[in-house]
Amino acid sequence: MTLLKQLFNFYINSSIHVALSVFSLTWITLIEYNLMYDENVLYFVFYATITGYNFVKYFGVAKFHHRSLASWLKAIQIFSFFCFALMCYYAFQLEKNTLIYIAVFGMITFLYAIPFLPKRLFLDKQHNLRSIGGLKIYLIALVWCGVTVFLPLINQQYNMNTDVLLTAAQRYVFVIVLMFPFEIRDLRYDSLKLSTIPQKIGIKATKIIGISLLVFFFFIEFFKDELVFSNALVLAITTLITTLFLIFSKVEQRSYYSSFWVEGIPFLWVVMLLLCA
Numbered sequence: 001m002t003l004l005k006q007l008f009n010f011y012i013n014s015s016i017h018v019a020l021s022v023f024s025l026t027w028i029t030l031i032e033y034n035l036m037y038d039e040n041v042l043y044f045v046f047y048a049t050i051t052g053y054n055f056v057k058y059f060g061v062a063k064f065h066h067r068s069l070a071s072w073l074k075a076i077q078i079f080s081f082f083c084f085a086l087m088c089y090y091a092f093q094l095e096k097n098t099l100i101y102i103a104v105f106g107m108i109t110f111l112y113a114i115p116f117l118p119k120r121l122f123l124d125k126q127h128n129l130r131s132i133g134g135l136k137i138y139l140i141a142l143v144w145c146g147v148t149v150f151l152p153l154i155n156q157q158y159n160m161n162t163d164v165l166l167t168a169a170q171r172y173v174f175v176i177v178l179m180f181p182f183e184i185r186d187l188r189y190d191s192l193k194l195s196t197i198p199q200k201i202g203i204k205a206t207k208i209i210g211i212s213l214l215v216f217f218f219f220i221e222f223f224k225d226e227l228v229f230s231n232a233l234v235l236a237i238t239t240l241i242t243t244l245f246l247i248f249s250k251v252e253q254r255s256y257y258s259s260f261w262v263e264g265i266p267f268l269w270v271v272m273l274l275l276c277a
Contacts, residue, residue, distance in 0.1 A: 182259075
């Protein structure tokens with residue numbers, strides 16, 4: 001049992017689970033636009049998510065402490081290196097226009113963790129985008145939206161239209177709401193200077209806003225030129241499940257409430273779409 005728990009913790013802490021979520025959302029885009037399964041894009045997104053998230057999470061911890069790193073962190077570093085290598089391999093399989101697009105989001109990820117701006121803009125000594133008050137949730141949603149909606153479509157040279165923009169709006173809103181349970185959980189630890197939404201308006205108001213955004217997220221579907229009943233039905237179920245997780249989220253959460261169950265909703269979404277196909 002201890003070994004299984006250690007493996008599960010490695011699965012969560014090494015960002016495999018969040019990478020699976022981003023992978024799932026990217027696959028959802030391909031399904032919704034009747035595009036073929038794009039192994040190169042999907043695997044690139046998966047390995048890039050692991051590389052990017054681990055870089056952001058562990059850069060500050062690891063950069064000056066290589067000799068004293070805990071064994072679990074060393075294992076994550078080694079794992080991340082192999083994921084980086086695989087990310088590079090799949091990157092070379094993508095279209096040139098896609099690589100240019102990827103470079104923009106790669107730079108955002110880099111600046112999210114690396115100090116580069118004047119001290120007066122920041123909450124702490126990190127001096128990176130991550131430590132600008134109130135920016136984190138919107139920046140993450142922007143990156144997830146760009147990677148999971150536009151990236152797979154650009155690589156398959158899909159003509160951008162109004163439906164794509166509506167999908168991007170849906171995805172942006174969905175990711176923001178998906179992060180609310182995390183922000184509610186982290187109220188115990190986050191500095192007040194971070195200006196997270198629950199810090200500024202409270203838990204109850206955050207849930208009300210989240211539910212309102214999910215209603216918006218669902219009804220955007222009916223403004224698209226091409227409405228598929230099975231996709232709309234799956235979207236309704238996904239909206240309901242996300243709403244329930246948001247309603248029942250609290251500061252004192254179970255260990256894996258947000259990091260596993262909430263973050264696993266995109267995987268459930270894509271599985272339902274595949275079953276309905």
